[in-house]
Amino acid sequence: MHNKMETTTARLEEAEERIGELEDKVMEKEEAEKKRDKKIQEYEGKIRELSDTLKRNNIRIIGIPEEEERGKGAEGVLEEIIAENFPELGKEKGIEIQEAQRTPFRRNLNRSSARHIIVKLAKYKDKEKILKAARGKRALTYKGRPIRLVTDLSFETWQARKNWHKIFRVLDRKNMQPRILYPASLSFRIEGEIKVFPNKQKLKEFVTTKPALQEILRGTL
Incomplete structure (x- = not known):
C-alpha cells in the first residue's frame, strides 16, 4: 500500500x-x-x-454629377464652387490646382451616387483656407445643388471617423462645437472646456461622470 x-x-x-x-x-x-x-x-x-x-494637400468634393466636369475639367469644378460659395476667396490669387480627377470606378457600376472628385492643391495652406471657409458657410452648393467639401483621407481613417457621426450630429444640435481631429478623435466643448476623446471607450468613461451629457448621448454610445 x-x-x-x-x-x-x-x-x-x-x-x-x-x-x-x-x-x-x-x-x-x-x-x-x-x-x-x-x-x-x-x-x-x-x-x-x-x-x-x-493626401495631405487633397480636397474631396462630394455630390457633383458625373457629367459636370466635361469640357472644363475637374479643376474647373472647384473653381466654380469657390466662385459660387466663397466669392471673396475667389478674388485671391495664388490658389494653384496641381491635378483633379474622379475616384476610380468600383465594382458596382450601377450605383446612383456620383464618384467623388479628388483635387490636389499645390499648397497645404490653400487647402486649409478653402476647408475653413466651407466649415464657416456650413451649407455649400454647386449650381444650386447641395455638395460637400472634405479633406481626403485613407479608407481606414474615414471608417474610424465615420464611427463618430451619430454622436457628432447630436452634439452639433446641442451647439457643443464638435470637431473630428486627425486621425479620428472627437472633441467638443462642455462646461467651458474643450475635451478630446480618441475612442468611444474613453468617452463612455467620461460620460459616467456627467449625468447631463449621459442624457444627451443616450442611445448613441
Whole structure:
C-alpha cells in the first residue's frame, strides 16, 4: 500500500509538472500573439499615416454629377464652387490646382451616387483656407445643388471617423462645437472646456461622470 501511494504521488507530481510546463507554453504563445498583434497594429497605423500624408494637400468634393466636369475639367469644378460659395476667396490669387480627377470606378457600376472628385492643391495652406471657409458657410452648393467639401483621407481613417457621426450630429444640435481631429478623435466643448476623446471607450468613461451629457448621448454610445 505504501509503495502504491508513493508511486501515485510521484505520478501526480509528474503530471503537475507537465501541466505547469503546458501552462507556461500557452502563456508564452499568448504573449507572442499579443506582441504580433501589436506589431501588426503599429504597421497598419504607419501605413495609414503614410497614406494620409500623401493626401495631405487633397480636397474631396462630394455630390457633383458625373457629367459636370466635361469640357472644363475637374479643376474647373472647384473653381466654380469657390466662385459660387466663397466669392471673396475667389478674388485671391495664388490658389494653384496641381491635378483633379474622379475616384476610380468600383465594382458596382450601377450605383446612383456620383464618384467623388479628388483635387490636389499645390499648397497645404490653400487647402486649409478653402476647408475653413466651407466649415464657416456650413451649407455649400454647386449650381444650386447641395455638395460637400472634405479633406481626403485613407479608407481606414474615414471608417474610424465615420464611427463618430451619430454622436457628432447630436452634439452639433446641442451647439457643443464638435470637431473630428486627425486621425479620428472627437472633441467638443462642455462646461467651458474643450475635451478630446480618441475612442468611444474613453468617452463612455467620461460620460459616467456627467449625468447631463449621459442624457444627451443616450442611445448613441
